[in-house]
Amino acid sequence: MFDPTVLETFLALVEIDSPSGEEAAIAADLVTRLKALGCDAWTDAHGNVVGRRAGRGAGASLPPLLLSAHMDTVVPGHGVKAHVADGIVRSDGSTILGADDKAGLTAILVALARTGNDGEASRPVELALTIQEETGLTGAKLMDHRQFEAREAIVIDSAGPVGAIVGQGPAQESLVVEIQGTASHAGVAPEAGVSAIVVAARAINGMRLGRIDATTTANLGTIQGGMATNIVPPTVVIRGEARGIYPSALASQVAHMRERFEAAAAEAGATVDITVTRSYDAIDLDEGTPLVQLVQRAMRSVDVAPQMITTGGGSDANVMAGRGFTVANLGFGVVGPHALDEHIAVADLNRIADVVTAILGDLG
Ligand SMILES: [Zn+2]
Structure with a gap:
């Protein structure tokens, strides 16, 4: 569905500078937003944002799902000015846009907002929003993952199209x-x-x-x-x-x-x-695992065609896989990440937000 709050949220996040190592401002903004969405949220000793929210209704008794995206961007990432034309969001050409990974953060915030209403059923969630992913997965490596109850995680940080699920990564x-x-x-x-x-x-x-x-x-x-x-x-x-x-x-x-x-x-x-x-560590995700089934079901429910992909890159998802999580890293449709012409379609911002919303609302 088209929801104007998706683009509003995304534009607000891309205009907060957060090159790797300078995440304090966006972390503070995210903690405020998450608290307003009914989450417990705080920054850990390293500057990562961590949080949790109980499930609702029939979802309350399910195990939590860990949602993850990274807060930092590559450079040049100071003074990002986003422009929307013909349904595409771009920077002014002098900086990156930072859709990698602020589209992921946006999808998580929007999904929490849509599933936070009393009376509606949704899964319990835990949150891991990291620093310094781009400079060596540093925030994820520093994070104490033993604090999480979840054993399954959704990361929104693949350069694939909306619908892509990273099945294998080295x-x-x-x-x-x-x-x-x-x-x-x-x-x-x-x-x-x-x-x-x-x-x-x-x-x-x-x-x-x-x-x-x-x-x-x-x-x-x-x-x-x-x-x-x-x-x-x-x-x-x-x-x-x-x-x-x-x-x-x-x-x-x-x-x-x-x-x-x-x-x-x-x-x-x-x-x-x-x-x-x-x-x-590697990601080698069996398509038959319950998490993949859940993600595929949620995608189909919002008219997104799931596809398993292989990547040659690494992300926080690899760190989490190495620590025993079953991890689905999802594509979000960014084009040209890490380049000055990085851009993303407003429609894809909406579609990945719809997918994450459907995941939280799917009770299995
Ligand atoms: Zn990324």
């Missing part, structure tokens, strides 16, 4: 590789040196990178090293990543990268120190 391993060779004067005693740059080159030459298979990718993103042209370079630091949905394929890719560096270092008489850190 885990990510981050690699830091430090190659230690031996410095020497390049003109006087080159044979006494071991070039860390040459070791890196030999390791990378022949390494499987890019798209490894349909669900596994790998990249070396930065390389730093060397001191001057007349010094055999003693140190190189390389930072990279591997992503994969399936643990064994991801593990074998990481092992391959590790082996290439170790073999090249050993051959040259250098040493290598490799640190692998799990950045976030």
Whole structure:
């Protein structure tokens, strides 16, 4: 349905600056709005907004559903001025719009407003509105998820169309590789040196990178090293990543990268120190799970066609999946997220709000 409060709410949120690390103002605004909607709401020790609201009527005895979206935006995100023309909301072109993820926040607020009336049945909800998603899922990682009773979560932060449900998304391993060779004067005693740059080159030459298979990718993103042209370079630091949905394929890719560096270092008489850190876990959602059934049923009830999608990106949903939640991350129709021409249709703002409303009103 077309509801003018959806666009009003969205425009109010996009005009509150919230680049990553500067979420205090929008957090305060959201806490005020949530309290007015009958929620208990507060900011946690890290600046995330957390809350809950009891269910209504026949929904009161159901387990709560955790609703999540992130409060921060990428940059440039100061002084966003939104314009609506031909049913599309855009910035003035000098900033991002911030529909990622303020469309998600809007859908949650509107759904709570529509389901808050006494006498109507709705599910209990818990809320996790995070800081610094865009800079490494930081707010979600810092959040204490043990405070939630919910075991099922709805995240509204996929770049897919309204109707998209992320069925699969990769885990990510981050690699830091430090190659230690031996410095020497390049003109006087080159044979006494071991070039860390040459070791890196030999390791990378022949390494499987890019798209490894349909669900596994790998990249070396930065390389730093060397001191001057007349010094055999003693140190190189390389930072990279591997992503994969399936643990064994991801593990074998990481092992391959590790082996290439170790073999090249050993051959040259250098040493290598490799640190692998799990950045976030995979999403591998069974279409038959009750949560997916619920979301699909709710979508159909508001004439939205559900579709399961696969993503190569990570979001707060991956952190929650890694902490044991069954998580459905929903698309909301944003076009060009993180770009100056980011935009979203008013109709899609309404449709995702309708979907979240239907989810809260679906008692199974
Ligand atoms: Zn986002």
